[in-house]
Every structure is written in C-alpha cells, then in structure tokens.
Amino acid sequence: MSVNDLSGAALAASDGRAGIWRQWLAPLMAASDGLMVFSLVYLAATVYNFAFYDTFVARGRTLELAMMLATLFVFINLMRGRYQITNYLTLRGQMTSAFVVWNITMVAFLVLLFLAKIAGHYSRAVILATYLTGIPVIALSRSLIVRLVVSSSRTGRIAAERVFLIGREAHVMDFVGRHKPWQVGVAIVDVAFLKSAGPGSQAALAGDLAVAVSSCRTKRPDAVFIALPWSDRATIDACVDAFTNLPVAIHLAPEPIMERFDRPHIVHTGSLTSLRLTRQPLSPVEVTAKRAFDIAAATCALVLTLPLLLAIAALIRLDSPGPVLFRQRRYGFNQQAFRIYKFRTMTSTDDGPVIVQAKRDDPRITRIGRVLRRFNLDELPQLLNVLSGDMSLVGPRPHALAHDVAFQRRIANYARRHNVKPGITGWAQVNGLRGETDTDEKMAQRIACDHWYIENWSFWLDIGILLRTVLSPRAFMNAR
Numbered sequence: 001m002s003v004n005d006l007s008g009a010a011l012a013a014s015d016g017r018a019g020i021w022r023q024w025l026a027p028l029m030a031a032s033d034g035l036m037v038f039s040l041v042y043l044a045a046t047v048y049n050f051a052f053y054d055t056f057v058a059r060g061r062t063l064e065l066a067m068m069l070a071t072l073f074v075f076i077n078l079m080r081g082r083y084q085i086t087n088y089l090t091l092r093g094q095m096t097s098a099f100v101v102w103n104i105t106m107v108a109f110l111v112l113l114f115l116a117k118i119a120g121h122y123s124r125a126v127i128l129a130t131y132l133t134g135i136p137v138i139a140l141s142r143s144l145i146v147r148l149v150v151s152s153s154r155t156g157r158i159a160a161e162r163v164f165l166i167g168r169e170a171h172v173m174d175f176v177g178r179h180k181p182w183q184v185g186v187a188i189v190d191v192a193f194l195k196s197a198g199p200g201s202q203a204a205l206a207g208d209l210a211v212a213v214s215s216c217r218t219k220r221p222d223a224v225f226i227a228l229p230w231s232d233r234a235t236i237d238a239c240v241d242a243f244t245n246l247p248v249a250i251h252l253a254p255e256p257i258m259e260r261f262d263r264p265h266i267v268h269t270g271s272l273t274s275l276r277l278t279r280q281p282l283s284p285v286e287v288t289a290k291r292a293f294d295i296a297a298a299t300c301a302l303v304l305t306l307p308l309l310l311a312i313a314a315l316i317r318l319d320s321p322g323p324v325l326f327r328q329r330r331y332g333f334n335q336q337a338f339r340i341y342k343f344r345t346m347t348s349t350d351d352g353p354v355i356v357q358a359k360r361d362d363p364r365i366t367r368i369g370r371v372l373r374r375f376n377l378d379e380l381p382q383l384l385n386v387l388s389g390d391m392s393l394v395g396p397r398p399h400a401l402a403h404d405v406a407f408q409r410r411i412a413n414y415a416r417r418h419n420v421k422p423g424i425t426g427w428a429q430v431n432g433l434r435g436e437t438d439t440d441e442k443m444a445q446r447i448a449c450d451h452w453y454i455e456n457w458s459f460w461l462d463i464g465i466l467l468r469t470v471l472s473p474r475a476f477m478n479a480r
Contacts (some may be wrong), residue, residue, distance in 0.1 A: 025081040029145065033077060034070040036141055037134065041066035045131035065122050068112070069130065073105045085185060088149040094142045102138055106131050149185070161185065164216045166192040166239060166251070167227030175227040175253045189219045194228075194235065205235065209242040216246060223249040230255055263455065281419045281454050289459060294393050297466075298386040309380060311445060312343055313374065319368040321346060323382055330398035333421045338390040341381035345369025376469070382424045394462040395423030396450035407443050417450040418456070427453040427461075430468040 045062040077083060082097060109127075113119040163186055165172050172191060180189060192212035195204045216224060226239045230252065243250055258277070259266050267276045282290065302309075313324045326344040329337050346364040367374065372378040385391040391398070396417040399407070408414045428434075428449035433442075453461070 008341060012471070025085055025149070029088070030074050031081050032079065032141070032145070035076045036137065037070040037073045037130075038066045040130050040134050040137060041069055041126065042134060044126045045123070047121060048126050048129065061121050062126070065126065069105065069109060072108055073101065076101050076104050076108070085149065088146050091143065091146050091149075094146055095139050098138045098142045099135065102131075102134055109395045161223055162187045162189045162219075162221045163251075164188075164190050164212075164219060164221040164224045164248070165227060166212050166224060167194060169193045170376065171229065171253075172227045175225070179254075179257070189221045190215055192216075205238055208421070209238060213246065215243050216243065216248070221248055223251055225251045225253050227253040278455075282457060286457070286459075290392060290462070293391075293459070293462070294386050297393055298383045302383050302387075305383075308377075312368075312377060312380075315368045316344055316366075320366045322347070328403045330422065331401060331404050332390050332398060333416055333418060333420045335415060340391070341384050343369075343372055343378040345378045345382060376425075379424050386424065390421070392421040393425070394465045395421050395426055396453065397426050397429060397446075398422035405439075407430070407447075410440050411444055411447055413451070414447055416454070417447060420454055425465060425469040426450065427465060430465050430472055450458050 045065075080097075080101065081087070082101065085095075087097075106127075112121070140155045163181065165175070165188055167175070172193065176188075192208065192215060194208045195201070224239075224243050224246070226236060226452060228236055228239070230236070236252065240250060254264075258275075261277045263279075265276045265279070267274050316324050322344055324344060326342045328342075328347075330340045332338045345366060346369055347366060369378070382391055386393055404414075426449070428446040431449060433446045433449060
C-alpha cells in the first residue's frame with residue numbers, strides 16, 4: 001500500500017457508515033440470540049406436543065419457558081462481554097464460549113426453578129430437547145455471524161475500531177503493510193506523518209503534533225496508534241503528552257518481535273510491569289492435573305489392552321527374529337534424554353548418530369510391523385513411558401536424537417517443543433502430519449502444530465486429541 005492508497009483508505013473510513021453499523025451490531029446480535037433461543041423452545045415444544053398429544057399447538061407454559069431461557073442467555077452473554085465486535089472477528093474461541101454460556105444458562109435456569117419451587121411447571125422433555133438442540137444450532141449461528149462480520153470488516157462496511165495513525169512515514173507504512181488493520185475490522189480515519197529527526201527537530205515535532213492533534217480532534221477516532229520504535233522514548237513521550245487530553249485510547253504499535261508470539265500479555269507484579277511474550281507452558285496445578293490423568297488413563301489402558309499386547313508380542317516373535325520391544329533414545333521434557341518403548345516393526349533397530357527414517361514400502365518393515373504401524377498399535381508400549389513419567393498421553397511426538405539434532409539446526413525454535421512432556425499422540429498427528437519428514441517444510445508444519453498445542457493447552461484439548469486419535473481418519477493418514 002502506498003501513501004496515496006493509505007490516504008484514500010482514511011477518507012473512505014471517515015464517511016461514518018462503518019460507525020453506524022458498529023452501533024447497531026451488538027443490539028442486533030443480542031436480538032438474534034434471543035430470537036434463536038425463543039424459537040428453539042417453541043420448536044422443541046411443538047415437536048413434543050405433536051408426538052404425544054397429536055397437535056402442533058404448544059401446550060403449558062411454553063411462552064414463559066422461552067422468555068426465561070432467551071433472557072438468561074442474552075443476559076449472560078452481555079455480562080461476559082460477548083457482544084463486542086472484536087469477539088466476532090475470528091472463529092477462535094467462539095464455539096467454546098457459546099457452549100460455556102449455553103451451559104451456564106441451563107444451570108442458572110435450573111437453579112431458579114429449584115429456588116422458586118416451580119420445577120413442575122415446565123416440561124422436562126422440552127427443556128432437555130431445547131438444551132441438546134441448542135448446542136449445534138448456537139455453534140452454527142456463531143460460525144455464520146463470524147463469517148459475516150469478517151467479510152463485512154474487510155470490505156469496510158463494519159469497523160470494530162476507528163484509529164488515527166501517527167509516526168514517521170517509514171514506520172507507519174511498515175506497520176500498515178505488516179498488519180493490514182482493515183482485515184481485522186480496524187478503520188484508519190486519518191494519518192499524520194512526523195518529520196525525521198534533525199536540527200530543530202523539537203520545534204518541528206511540536207508543530208507536527210499540534211496539527212495532528214487538531215486533525216484527530218476533528219475526526220473523533222476511538223484510538224490513536226503511535227507507530228514508532230519503542231527505543232525512541234523522547235518522541236513517544238511527546239506524542240503521549242499531546243494526545244492525552246483527547247478522549248481516545250492511546251496505543252503503541254507493536255514491535256516486530258511480538259509477531260513471533262500468539263499471545264503477548266502485560267503482567268503486573270507489584271510495581272513492576274512487564275510485557276510477557278510467552279507463558280510457562282503449564283502451571284504447577286495444570287502439571288499435577290495432567291499427570292494424575294496420565295497415570296489413571298494409562299493404567300486403565302494397560303489393563304484393558306493386556307490381551308492385545310500379549311497377542312502382538314507373540315505375533316512379532318513368530319514373524320521375524322529379534323526383540324519384541326524396540327528401544328530408542330529420544331529427548332523429553334527440557335531436552336532430557338530417555339528411552340522410548342515401541343513394538344518392533346522393522347528388521348533394524350537403529351539408535352546411533354545416523355538413523356534412516358521409514359519410507360513407504362520400506363523393505364525393513366516386517367509383515368506384522370506394517371499392520372501395527374498402519375493402526376498406530378506399535379505405540380502402545382509407550383504407556384509404560386507414561387507411567388514412568390518420561391511421557392504424557394498427549395504432547396509433541398518425540399523424535400530420534402539424531403533427527404532432533406539435525407532439525408534443530410535448520411528450524412527456528414525447534415527445541416521449544418520440549419517445553420512440555422512428549423506424548424503418545426499429539427495435535428500434529430491428529431491433523432494427519434505423520435510419516436516421513438524428508439523435507440524441512442514437512443517438519444516445520446509439525447513444529448507449528450506442536451507450538452500451537454503448547455500455547456493453547458487445556459485439559460479438554462487433551463481429551464479431544466485422544467478421541468480424535470481413536471476416531472478420526474486423519475489420525476491414521478500417512479502411516480508407514
């Protein structure tokens with residue numbers, strides 16, 4: 001984007017249409033939610049009455065039930081700030097938030113029924129049907145609204161925030177080129193360029209800021225973005241002083257290093273304020289909860305699969321000479337080496353400085369080994385690694401030491417995947433990223449998934465990955 005294009009975009013953003021849509025979007029979304037829940041109750045009541053009373057007319061206190069559930073759902077969304085436009089600029093977190101609010105709504109409704117002693121006034125079948133139907137309907141509704149808002153924000157019809165940009169031309173254009181604010185619902189209402197530093201720069205800066213403040217007061221933006229290097233403290237201080245007296249939010253444009261991290265966060269510790277680029281992957285409480293689940297689930301899995309494990313061991317011994325279990329050194333948490341257990345699926349058991357990865361139709365793979373690898377059954381002995389504490393059920397898949405050393409030299413932040421315990425299955429595997437990594441691009445894709453898992457870990461994410469490992473066809477893709 002050139003300076004002329006940026007000026008044109010600023011003029012287009014200042015016509016007020018995006019602001020009008022923004023004012024009405026939150027009430028429209030609240031009304032949409034209320035109408036959706038109201039309709040769900042009536043639909044459930046209509047189907048129930050037709051099935052048991054042979055009539056399409058809703059019976060009983062259906063209107064009261066619909067009004068109560070719709071009001072509670074909208075009220076809880078309002079209290080959680082869910083009707084802000086910024087919440088609808090990405091699908092990330094939408095489904096989880098809608099599911100949580102819907103469950104809170106039903107719990108709050110049941111508590112009200114209990115406290116008011118009116119539980120018998122409403123059909124339990126209609127309430128249950130409304131709850132179950134609401135889960136997919138609300139998820140679909142959220143998805144459609146997000147797509148509509150994102151599309152409208154990119155075409156300028158909806159603006160989540162109107163901003164005024166100020167800084168030296170090179171820094172402003174770099175900020176705009178890197179972040180493309182219009183793609184996230186930000187409308188640029190005007191731009192002010194500061195002159196470069198030099199003789200008489202203080203007087204020139206004061207003049208530039210006076211003109212910029214006057215323009216900003218006229219355009220009435222929501223926020224001012226100062227696009228300057230953070231090391232330029234004097235100019236930043238002057239900009240902050242100049243815009244403090246205006247009714248706007250003041251932002252420092254992010255430094256390029258922040259783009260490497262998903263969730264930079266301001267942290268206050270007493271009088272100390274810092275910008276946290278990454279967080280500790282798991283808190284002590286989360287580590288304890290994950291470990292407790294690993295022990296319980298791995299123990300149950302070992303007991304339930306014991307006959308299968310014995311049968312596989314016997315077949316391996318009958319199929320080819322060599323040990324039943326294959327042991328190989330891998331890096332675990334904090335790059336501590338351990339020996340991983342797997343059922344032997346190949347005629348070779350490499351564990352040296354050079355390890356050749358298995359390929360499709362690799363002649364080293366045994367007959368029974370091909371079946372085991374196809375259905376991930378060769379990984380089952382790693383339940384022993386989980387019980388010993390070297391691994392977790394879910395986490396980045398550990399690689400052979402020789403491959404770790406090689407890829408660490410070529411892929412940025414490769415070793416960050418060792419910030420949590422390795423897993424029997426992981427986010428990369430359930431997304432089909434398995435098999436030979438014969439190019440850096442293939443490995444980089446896996447590493448990106450591992451980093452995403454570390455940044456977004458939750459207990460429910462682990463449960464979802466475990467279920468997808470067993471049920472999803474993608475988890476079995478590219479098996480060798």
